[in-house]
Amino acid sequence: MIWPENKRIAIMMAFDVDGETLWFQRGDGNRDHLTNLSRGWYDTRQGLPRILRMLEEHEIKATFFVPAYMAETYPEHVREIVRLGHEIAYHGYLHEECSSGASEEAAIMEKSERIIREITGKQVIGHRSPGGAIQDYSLELFLKRGYIYSSNWRNNDGPFIHNIEGKQIPLVELPKDSIFDDTAYDMHTEDPPPRHNLRSAKEMVQVWKDEFDALAAEGRMINFVLHPQFIGRPSRVKALSDLISYMKREGAWFETNENVARYVLQQNGL
């Protein structure tokens, strides 16, 4: 891939604003576990404001994958994200993993898209599945609903064009994986299913920096999967900010998922 302006690598800073919905989907749902829910609330009350300030300092536009329940509950946060020039994209209604069929998922998408559209005035065009679940009908569904990109596949370090039955479709994949997901390093919980082995902010960004260097040399891309409720802690935002400065110096092209997808489509004559 040849990136614009002689940039060496495309970097998408992308945040999953799951908030309390992440806790709704764990264990027994945590509806009566106030302090677990309060960890989810950290997302909108502390993590997000801190991250938005950091992004503003760097003059970088990012993508925010927002479950529609979160948009419904915190419309002013969504409006603020949009006002600052960032992208809002699809991430389920309640961060639910869909497995019961195309029509059920289409209904959830319809409802969630409408909720977000009523707040932002704009149709979402990017999809990141809650929990990473993809079904055999997913591509058809994305295409039918006018999405131009998906960020779900994990098999590649570069963007690619999806196809259905051997025929290219105007849908770009912007892959991601757990290596670029902060929860692999910074999510700790005792409650089932437990997540132990918390890593320092330093170690977390060192993994990313090493991978960045090698991918930049190959002219590839990184699509991050960051959760403000965990990476929003002050020391982690600082470490992320330092990493962004480094990537800038080293020739990264920072763009939203939407704009990278549009660029890839255009390069492919689609």
Place this chain on the structure above:
Amino acid sequence: MVRMKNGGGIVWPKGTRIAVMITFDYDAWLLRQSRIGENTPLIFADWSRGMYGPDEGFERCFRVLKEHQIPATFFVPGKIAEEYPDHIRRLAAAGHEVGYHGYLHESRKGMSREEELECMVKSEQILQELTGSAPVGHRAPFGVLQKSSFQLMRERGYLYSSSMKDRDWAYLHEAGRPIVEIPNEMTNDDYTYFYYSLVTPSHRVAYTNDYVLDIWKEEFDALAAEKDKVYCLKLHPQMIGRASRIKMLGELIDYMRFKGAWIATCKDVAQYVLNHTTVGEGDQL
């Protein structure tokens, strides 16, 4: 400019940059007992590990605080206070605060109001007899707040709660009156790094002291830079009380003091926050 609140905007006393609270959950074997269930027998290894708290860790914690001349807050289940009355008397005499932490470290979700009230009445009385005053601070065992917890805290004259994890600043649940919330978080909890048990539910992690100290310093630095935050370190004598770890805690205390921390009890910080805050930011509590 981002139009989103990032902090409480409080100005800490005497030019300090951050309010730091060194807190100890003095649970001993009850930590594990309540984790596996009140009616499940505790195996010897887990019981004995918990006893490291009172038998070894407590003295080291007490001493490091004395050496650095700083006040701390101990959240002590009523049962532990009954078993170690002398420890509690010494804490009070040395100017440390003793707060509520259940009677048997009860952390079952859905406890009835009556049951919780009973735990509070019993434990408050034990603590009052030993320290001379009723506790004004509440920390939920294992972070499990009951539906009735805040209402009971209010009725019983508590000043603050220290269980929520939704912000890095201390806030009032309602404008103009207690309860003040002093949030804490897993990153700044020694349990995350130092608790080890092979028994279900297991917790098998190991860290060097330097690794953890580095995380805590970076959290402290980044919070202090924002000027209106609190740093609530949550420790357990049975974990931080190991010989080398207590030295690490001493280093952290020196570091924070040098970098402009106001190190105080939760009670003093909560009172300051109550006096200097006008808005209420709690949730349907």
